[in-house]
Amino acid sequence: MKIAHTLAELRQHLSAFKHPVFIPTMGNLHEGHLALIHQGKPLGDVTVASIFVNRLQFLPHEDFDTYPRTWAADCEKLAAAGCDLLFAPHEHELYPEPQTFKVQAPAALADILEGHFRPGFFTGVSTVVLKLFNCVQPRVAVFGQKDYQQLMVIKGMVRQFALPIEIVGAATYRAEDGLALSSRNGYLSPLERIEAVQLARTLNNMADQIRAGETDLVEMERQAMQALTKRGWQPDYLTVRRQIDLQTPQIDQLLDQPLVVLGAAKLGNTRLIDNLEI
Numbered sequence: 001m002k003i004a005h006t007l008a009e010l011r012q013h014l015s016a017f018k019h020p021v022f023i024p025t026m027g028n029l030h031e032g033h034l035a036l037i038h039q040g041k042p043l044g045d046v047t048v049a050s051i052f053v054n055r056l057q058f059l060p061h062e063d064f065d066t067y068p069r070t071w072a073a074d075c076e077k078l079a080a081a082g083c084d085l086l087f088a089p090h091e092h093e094l095y096p097e098p099q100t101f102k103v104q105a106p107a108a109l110a111d112i113l114e115g116h117f118r119p120g121f122f123t124g125v126s127t128v129v130l131k132l133f134n135c136v137q138p139r140v141a142v143f144g145q146k147d148y149q150q151l152m153v154i155k156g157m158v159r160q161f162a163l164p165i166e167i168v169g170a171a172t173y174r175a176e177d178g179l180a181l182s183s184r185n186g187y188l189s190p191l192e193r194i195e196a197v198q199l200a201r202t203l204n205n206m207a208d209q210i211r212a213g214e215t216d217l218v219e220m221e222r223q224a225m226q227a228l229t230k231r232g233w234q235p236d237y238l239t240v241r242r243q244i245d246l247q248t249p250q251i252d253q254l255l256d257q258p259l260v261v262l263g264a265a266k267l268g269n270t271r272l273i274d275n276l277e278i
């Protein structure tokens, strides 16, 4: 696996290829990231991953400084998974001057759910992803569906800016007990790790209720929030939305529209998110 720290090195390595497939990451890689590499590999002639912990998408009180940087292990995992080229720019390479031009996703999509609890998050994500796209110039880019809203924001950006990139959403990779893999799972204590699967179980339970004909979404969401709170969680949201735009569904035709159940909750100091399409 080749490694490029600068844009010049990246462009030089890429010059021999026509169809780069791109998997952007913030490092601290787990099986879920490696599944994105495996899924992307057959879709182009060179598989490019990036590792860049993007300051722009962290709020001041969030974990930018402590976000795990696991460089040596990440390189080994990527090489073993068949990644051809790793772009790992230093901050001054990607942001040589303050990034004052930014990509702003529409409020209806970006200021709800994650964007409500993490204001500015999607501006930070969209801005860095656009910039990484301009660096790598991929034909295909693969993102995990665990970050459901992020995937929608990126698809919208690509569509509205007519970027010549196919965005592929990859199924969430889960541990045996059902917990969605996430770099932040590493923050969980052993006891919290056992409890963590309750987020996925709660979403499953909500999905089962909808399939069984429940239409009182407000009450169902309230009960789900209460159940997790009783177990010691601090839920931000547990909610049923339309897949098309993440807005609240119309109750009269609930099951006629593709739905998704989304949740975000803190367990101890660790904030976890997950979702489930119905």
Ligand code: PAF
Pocket: 024, 025, 026, 052, 054, 057, 125, 128, 129, 147, 150
């Ligand atoms: O999902 C992530 O890891 C990040 O949000 C991304 C897409 C790499 C942008 O920093």
